[in-house]
Amino acid sequence: MMWQQFLMGILGLMAGFIIASGTVAFIISIGIVPRYAGITRTASRVRWYENCCILGAVAGNFVYLWQGHLPFGTFGLALYGLFAGIYLGSWVIALGEVVDIFAILCRRIGLTRGAPFIIICMAVGKTLGSLLYFYKGWAN
Structure with a gap:
């Protein structure tokens, strides 16, 4: 019983990572990150911006799953x-x-x-x- 709950938790977390990755890929593909980098003249930091988008999506998953208060x-x-x-x-x-x-x-x-x-x-x-x-x- 506990093994099944652990497996379901891992599968749910993996599914969340997949959805978050798809969302971040969509954000990057429609050009939000490069547009902001161009406007702010920081095109050399595009990879850092993309990594922040991914980190934000992953952190959002954890905050959503966590039942406590921040x-x-x-x-x-x-x-x-x-x-x-x-x-x-x-x-x-x-x-x-x-x-x-x-x-x-x-x-x-x-x-x-x-x-x-x-x-x-x-x-x-x-x-x-x-x-x-x-x-x-x-x-x-």
């Missing part, structure tokens, strides 16, 4: 929320760029100036919507 307090929660928001925003923008949604939208509505302003407004709207969602307690 002793980081309110500041740690706010910091985690900031980084999670940056991560989610990166996904939204990268996926939008992959399908060229912004270029198509700007061409269809005849927008020639102000595209960066529209993108910033979308990000601010998403942030304010998330804050309102959690402030009102709609998550419960």
Whole structure:
């Protein structure tokens, strides 16, 4: 009985590593990491960024499986929320760029100036919507 539980635990952990690896490979393949490295002019550190993505996915698996509480307090929660928001925003923008949604939208509505302003407004709207969602307690 204990041997079966141990085997199931190992298989579950391996499956989690596979899913996390696929997620990281997808993030890298859509170009989030190289785009950020190009914007920040740190292209020589792309491999380090990719390793951090993999480490973050593995650490996320362990934190998800661990049933305890992390002793980081309110500041740690706010910091985690900031980084999670940056991560989610990166996904939204990268996926939008992959399908060229912004270029198509700007061409269809005849927008020639102000595209960066529209993108910033979308990000601010998403942030304010998330804050309102959690402030009102709609998550419960």
